[in-house]
Amino acid sequence: MNLKDREAEDTAKFEGRAQVCGDSDRCHTPTDFGSAFALGVTLNFLFVFLEVVFGVLAHSLALIADAGHNMSDVFGLLLAWAAGALSQRAPTERRTYGLRSSSILAALFNGILLLLAVGAIAWEAIRRFGVPTEVASTTVIWIATIGIFINGATALMLRPGRQRDLNVRGAFLHMCADAGVSLGVVIAGFAIMATGWQWIDPVVSLVIAAVIVWGTWGLLRDSLNLALHAVPAGIEMREVRKYLASLPHVTAVHDLHVWPMSTTETALTAHLVRDVDDCDCSLLVQAAKDLRDLFQIHHSTLQFETPDHDCNLAPEGKV
Numbered sequence: 001m002n003l004k005d006r007e008a009e010d011t012a013k014f015e016g017r018a019q020v021c022g023d024s025d026r027c028h029t030p031t032d033f034g035s036a037f038a039l040g041v042t043l044n045f046l047f048v049f050l051e052v053v054f055g056v057l058a059h060s061l062a063l064i065a066d067a068g069h070n071m072s073d074v075f076g077l078l079l080a081w082a083a084g085a086l087s088q089r090a091p092t093e094r095r096t097y098g099l100r101s102s103s104i105l106a107a108l109f110n111g112i113l114l115l116l117a118v119g120a121i122a123w124e125a126i127r128r129f130g131v132p133t134e135v136a137s138t139t140v141i142w143i144a145t146i147g148i149f150i151n152g153a154t155a156l157m158l159r160p161g162r163q164r165d166l167n168v169r170g171a172f173l174h175m176c177a178d179a180g181v182s183l184g185v186v187i188a189g190f191a192i193m194a195t196g197w198q199w200i201d202p203v204v205s206l207v208i209a210a211v212i213v214w215g216t217w218g219l220l221r222d223s224l225n226l227a228l229h230a231v232p233a234g235i236e237m238r239e240v241r242k243y244l245a246s247l248p249h250v251t252a253v254h255d256l257h258v259w260p261m262s263t264t265e266t267a268l269t270a271h272l273v274r275d276v277d278d279c280d281c282s283l284l285v286q287a288a289k290d291l292r293d294l295f296q297i298h299h300s301t302l303q304f305e306t307p308d309h310d311c312n313l314a315p316e317g318k319v
């Protein structure tokens with residue numbers, strides 16, 4: 001195959017992949033959730049106050065446990081909101097990426113905070129089995145019903161951003177779990193009214209703890225992966241390498257790295273070996289655009305090399 005035929009084939013492969021650009025709806029997802037966070041924090045803080053007051057008056061551990069969970073969510077929402085604002089700070093000479101990674105730390109801390117809350121709830125629930133306390137079921141039912149609507153409304157406000165931002169996703173999942181937990185508290189209240197069995201209250205508390213662990217584990221795992229610079233979920237390295245290898249005149253790809261700059265931004269670096277000795281700036285511009293549209297990689301740095309260039313990073317797996 002002569003050089004002209006090779007160039008035509010490479011261009012066809014390249015343009016075929018570029019056709020996909022812009023097809024993803026993720027690019028149109030709103031990124032500013034300041035109003036949703038503000039309203040969610042306000043509603044949940046007021047609800048926590050109601051749960052604590054009426055939980056004490058009604059002697060309901062399930063209600064107080066749910067208040068503790070909701071309070072941790074208030075802190076989590078505040079943390080995620082603050083991290084989102086910090087991630088928009090301009091770069092400096094000292095922090096050339098700005099404070100984008102603060103959103104990753106916020107998500108990680110959010111997961112740890114929720115697991116600590118689980119331990120406190122489970123400990124108190126186990127203690128209550130030995131010292132049962134009469135619960136005012138009617139009060140529990142009314143307060144928990146309010147919680148269903150507040151948590152459900154907050155979840156709906158955060159729903160559009162759950163796919164592209166780990167912080168928003170964490171808040172969304174917590175609000176959904178809280179709505180389900182509040183529903184469980186309502187069911188427990190009716191069960192106590194019907195049977196008089198006070199042990200139902202600590203049992204529901206343990207169920208609440210299990211729901212929190214189940215909902216938090218994925219958040220903790222993903223945030224830890226991001227903190228360790230793992231490839232963000234949703235990006236297939238095989239496809240990224242395949243795309244780069246399909247660029248015109250590219251014969252090899254090495255030193256390919258993809259890592260998160262924040263919970264919403266991803267960076268990439270790679271060395272591309274080409275069989276022509278030129279710097280095609282238009283190709284770099286198009287590749288950067290395609291990496292953004294195809295893979296949501298917004299910060300890409302590509303280095304061209306020739307086959308006779310002895311790159312010390314060429315061996316696979318070398319960093």
